[in-house]
Amino acid sequence: MKPAMAGGPYKVPRQSASWRAPVLAAAVHAILLMFLWVGVSWQNNTPTEVQAEIWDMKVQEAAPPAPPAPEAETEPQQEADAEPTPPPPTPVAPPQEPDIALERIKAREKLEQQQLEAARQAKLKKEAEEKLAKLEAKRLAEKKEAEQKAKLAKEQAEKDKKKTAAEKLAKEKAEKAEKAAKDKAFAAEMRRITGNAAKASTGTAERSTGGKIDGGYQAAIRAKIKSNLVYGTVDDTLSATYQITQLPTGEIIGVRKMKSSGSAAYDSAIENAIAKSSPLPKKKDGTVEREFVADFNMKDMH
Template sequence: MSELKPHNAGVPYYVPPEPSRLPSFLLAVVVHAALLAFLWIGVSWTAKTPITVEAEVWDMSVQTAAAPELPPEPAPEVTPEPEPAPEPEPVRTPPSPTPPPVVEQPAPKPAPDIALQREKERKAEDAKKKELAEKREAEKREREEQLAEQKKKDEAERKQKELAAKKEADAEKKKKEAEKLAEEKKKDAEDKKKADALAAADKKKADAAKAKAAAAENAKLDKFRADELKRMAGAMGSTGSAAKSTGPKSDGGYIAAITAAIKSSTAYPGNTDVSGNPRATFRVDQLPTGEIMSVRLVKSSGVPEFDRAVENGIKKASPLPKKKDGTVERTLDVNFSMRDYD
């Protein structure tokens, strides 16, 4: 299954710049300026200067008007005259009537339409403010959501890159291990091949040496056999109770050891209680090592099964025991009676 990769794989990640706040700030300033201008125009349009009313009170009754008092003359300058003339007493004038107090009329109440219009405008302004606040809050939430989504996306891309890098590293490691294992197997195979070649060469050399040694031994044995045959051709007769040497002198212990060895190797399952105690005589030729070269039946016992059992026992006893000095009798006549196996 192919691995999915993002469309911007390999492109370095960058954080988008935060939107400028200058347009929002200028818009807020313009809106507040328009609101203040609207309020100022409304107040100036409805506010009027209160009207001052002046009233005069007339008394309809007839009264004798007194002569008005003349204003006082200014005091003359002080002169160095000895005694100034007495000034005439000033004529008192009646006080002027106090003007009535000015009654200020209350400012007229605004018309219901104007109040309703102001209320509508106030509500509209509050609605605009609320809408603007909600818009700003929505923009803020949207920016936060975008940042969170971008952060989540960046985290997912980072994890995906780490996973891909880990998979690639594992694949590279497995590849190196496989190459190393293949190299080791190849080296082992080469070493085994070399070892087999060396072993084959050694075996070939050993076989050659063994064949050479066997050939030398066979040649030696052939020579011994030829010598023995020549020697036996000149000396062909001797008798004995069990085993006798064809030489001038025999060793009783040596003959007893040979008889015991042949007897222990002979197995005759037939009946040995036969009248006359039949006897078989065999002539045995052996090498200096005691190995039997040949066995010949000289005189049969009259029981072929017994003859064959004794002959097989002589062959199984090879190599025959040696004398105390390590030598052997090259030719022996072996005699065995049937009752010797009771």
């Protein structure tokens, strides 16, 4: 720019860069249009609905869906002084991560529940098996104990049986030995007595043997035997016959049953009474019947 000449009129200096102002204005308008276009495009896009479900371990209820967003009011498109710029690319909706996370949570919870249920069933099965095993072991123990007791009882019974048999055999041997000794003593006594009184009584005794018994003598013998008879039942049909052998002193050395009464109890009672009646009564002359047969009728013994 050249300075004005002195004394001359003032002139406005010429703008050397007159194109800058329109370009700058156009750029500002273009930027403003771009922001308006982006805002309008963003408001016109339908918002993506995102649904989320809230799960609770006690109460599982889905959260209500979010209300739809109100539609944005479009603003009138302003006319651009400059050339329109191309619209930006439509944004791609992000993947629905909340739904995938909820599905994973559901699957994990279902798996955990299945595992818990399986563990509970396994525990119940194990407890039942242990209980059955205890019951079976108890039953086997009781069975074994019962078998052991039965075995011991059987062994004890066999021992008692053997002991009883041995005691019975020993008793029988003792009785036989006692009887043999008694018979031997009686025989010796008989020989002694008969040897001393052979001359005095031989004839009388021989005449008495096999003959009839004196009625009074027989009645005395029956009376003594009757006094020693112990038998409660009265039956007049019972009658037994015995042969009795005695020493001259009246000592009984032999009793033989000739006829049974048909009642073992009555026969045993008569035999006991005869044994208890030794020595038997003698005759009036002091002699005895060395051997005689006597009838014991029930009606005569009462």
